Amino acid sequence: MQKYDYLIVGSGLFGCVFAHEATKAGKKCLVIDKRNHVGGNVYCENVDGINVHKYGAHIFHTNDKVIWDYVNQFAEFNNYVNSPVSISKGKLYNLPFNMNTFYQLWGTKTPDEAKKIIKNQIKEHGFENPKNLEEQALSLIGKDVYETLIKEYTEKQWGKKATELPAFIIKRLPVRYTFNNNYFNDKYQGIPIGGYNKIIDGLLKGIETKTNIDFFENKEELSKLASKIVYTGKIDEFYNYKFGNLEYRSLRFENTRLEKENHQGNAVVNYNDGNIPYTRIIEHKHFEFGKQKHTVITKEFPEQWTKEKEAYYPINNDENQNKYQQYKALSVQENNIIFGGRLAEYKYYDMHQIIASALQKAKKELS
Template sequence: MVSSKKYDFLIVGAGLYGAVFAHEAKKRGKTCLVVDKREHIGGNTFCKKIEDINVHAYGAHIFHTNDKKIWDYVNDFVPFNRYTNSPVANHKGSLYNLPFNMNTFYQLWGTKTPAEAKSIIDEQSKKYQKKQPQNLEEQALSLVGEDIYYKLIKGYTEKQWGRKVTELPAFIIKRLPLRFTFDNNYFNDSFQGIPIGGYNELSGGLLDGIDVQLGVNYFKDKVALDAMAHKTVFTGKIDEYYNYEFGKLEYRGLRFDHEILAIENYQGNAVINYTEADIPYTRILEHKHFEFGQQKKTVITKEYPLEASTELEPYYPINDEKNNNRYLQYKNKASKDLVLFGGRLAEYKYYDMHQVIGAALSKTKKLFDN
């Protein structure tokens, strides 16, 4: 009997997980239809060209990994530049290098040696190490002391989570990396960079030759879409897929305000964090610096954290005990389903880009090569 289904796979979501899955399936002779509710591919990695600058429309995406195979994999589609993430923190007009390193300690205290810096941190933190931390504030103070905590952690964290630090669980900050070297490289990974020409080059390469339909609300036409393929791969919110049967999973959201400025260089760095609680945005991005741009104008983006809702795009899962237990109910139900679930929203997990790609490669290898 000849099947009436046109595709082997319907893939819901044209972000990195869906694009990698589709590419790997196509390599093995499978047919795929990729649908996405947005009007573009690439998910949150999408770049919008403004004033000839690749603007990261959904916040900064800096690719970094220790996995050479994944680094080589993405570079097969587009060469990556040598961008190194070296953010700066602004607290009441004073600038501090991130992550916390010898440059930061010099800016805070004028210390010039690791021993001097360690002595101050030990002196400030030891008084908070006498009891088990009951919240994030107590945990952070026991790790780094008052100066780093109050200037560079407290306000930023309260904005990011929308809650007082004393209301946040201690486990959110299990450790705070302190570097006793003059190294402003935020990531420790061996490979780091930005695709030359923007992330659309990567997404486009992955989805080359694959049927893609944009502006498609999967849930409005679910029965007809599922009927087009032998199997569905779902990369959206797992709670939405099951119509919130066990309750809604909680996320933090973001709002992005993009602005074109008629100057060549606004802040001299791609990422500057604003750590004061009374400044409503967490950071300002200047996108041209991701690709060492020399354009006559510049584009900046202010990031405002907010509570996510059903209507707003979810960004950061709130992986507390309540939400994780709720997710496990969905995961258990999904394990009995014929649908394949993968990616940040379907797995209710904060994935970096290399982890999303790795998860998709692992899934397709297991599916097709075993």
Template sequence: MYDYLIVGAGLFGAVFAYEASKRGKTCLVIDKRDHIGGNVYTEEVEGINVHRYGAHIFHTNNKKIWDYVNQFATFNRYTNAPIANYKGELYNLPFNMNTFYTLWGVTSPQEAQQKIKEQREAAGISKPTNLEEQAISLVGTDIYQKLIKGYTEKQWGRAAKDLPAFIIKRLPVRFTFDNNYFNDRYQGIPIGGYTAMVEKMLEGVDVTLNVDFFEDKEKWSNLANKIVFTGMIDQYYDYQHGVLAYRSLQFDTTVLDDVANYQGNAVVNYTDRETPYTRIIEHKHFEFGTQDKTVITKEYPSEWHPGDEPYYPVNDKRNEAIYQKYKQLAEQEVNVIFGGRLATYKYYDMHQVIGAALATVTRELD
């Protein structure tokens, strides 16, 4: 009999298991995949740590969280500076003076601000009612057409005019020559990959993989006094209030035997509508690799269907209304704790997942 059954070996489950074990609690972690780490899982391919489920760059302004993860890994100095490719034209992200110079040839912040202001005013949007209008009112038509529209429509599988404005309440616009995507003080990739980091969190904890909790929910639930559940909350309640919507992703990973450097950057976004994938990741650049080969991954967004991996919650009014019903059920539970992005129907960055897990530990065990 365990104190806690933790369903899901991702960051939330691993942090909870580590903290509970440290306090003398017994934990069993199960996962339906054949590996730990959830979506931050990395595997070595040709001497390169490959991010199997898309690029993961750790970043935070919270020194407490930064110090916490540094218990389990040494982080390198990687800085996220993605490139946007629009039909062969290359632009820096986030939108900054390098972007504006390439777009318009402007060399001063004042010129760039004036250009955006002119385009906003020409659009004449006083109260944005959809994502397209919201984006144009923030950054003008040129940036919207080349760097937002196509990428966003691929990501969400819907026309920008049919998406709610709140999806991009604000866009990062910098009038400096700074290509660092994140403003956070702390940033990097764990040397040796995320899997090694999660392995250290789970040292001494019982872990069982290739197990679907729902194939024998009663059996697994009876193994512990309490459950920490990090899966889909609607599935836990047998979809009784309806199915929550997600966007999914498909990954096409290729080893290039005769190429040492494919694109010169870890992440290149393809922002035109015609290119079917949203980005290409070249994994070696996350750790400044010098291998003779390289590994690239093309990322294809798709509509989520049962059996697919859910990645991004679709936080529109319909889904939020459904989630609130499940949340009310969850709040009535005495022996079940819900945590992580699937169980709370919220998109989290890694530092936010860890922060939420630590807060849960404090409420539960301290």
């Protein structure tokens, strides 16, 4: 008889939600993580009152009331609305692409004026069936926005030509003909008051957790502990890269504490130009309207992924998707292993989507 019903490998949102639901259903779980803390990439480090998003900025948003109510069980959310700005060739533009952006680009003051320009540019440079990110962007928003705010940011972010990237990535960004700088279209948005760790702690309340444990280094003995495994790491690593490794994009974060109240006036400032090596600077206190005398900023440098580095983004182009399908075919044959999350499903998931997926898989498993 095993000691646990589930061994959960990885304490990110997928693992924690699954563990929470399984525990609620009377199952015994052990959650392990190779880092020295739980929470995966939503983990925050408190620097004298400022929650620093250690693994990149996380802004919660969803259209789904069920998911919104679910996270609100564990923390109250503030009314932060993400409104990044982007600097391109020394000029500042509002994001996402909206009437403010169009005014800054062309001086257009009405939707009709902006639409006319965009329509003409789409007619001239757009594609009927866009096959990659560049073609998709040109067909969605035209040449000027693409060249000023998309092309260089995208190529630096992904380390690939925009023509080699999947079209869906650029559809994450809204295009709207109103003066509205909200980066998301979702009904619910905010940052948990007290930080994301509060949500993780709530999900893991009463559940056994062990940090600093590498699953692969102790695979045999760990696997014996539980009837089933919930695996949230990289799927190619699970199968020892037998079909070759999937591509990921890594990041390097450079954090600086500054003894001043306000450095950039916004939580997120993007840097479009290709000759600037980072994609954005995050000023964490603005996520929570902080009034501290100091501030913490993080420059985010995209990097080539290697096996020693953290995998942040899957690169879902055709080649990688085909390889993933081979791994997936193996994974669906497993009787005692559940795969879930951004790395195990090789999917560019947002937080709300991970929670929805974990709830769905937990329900299926536990019912």
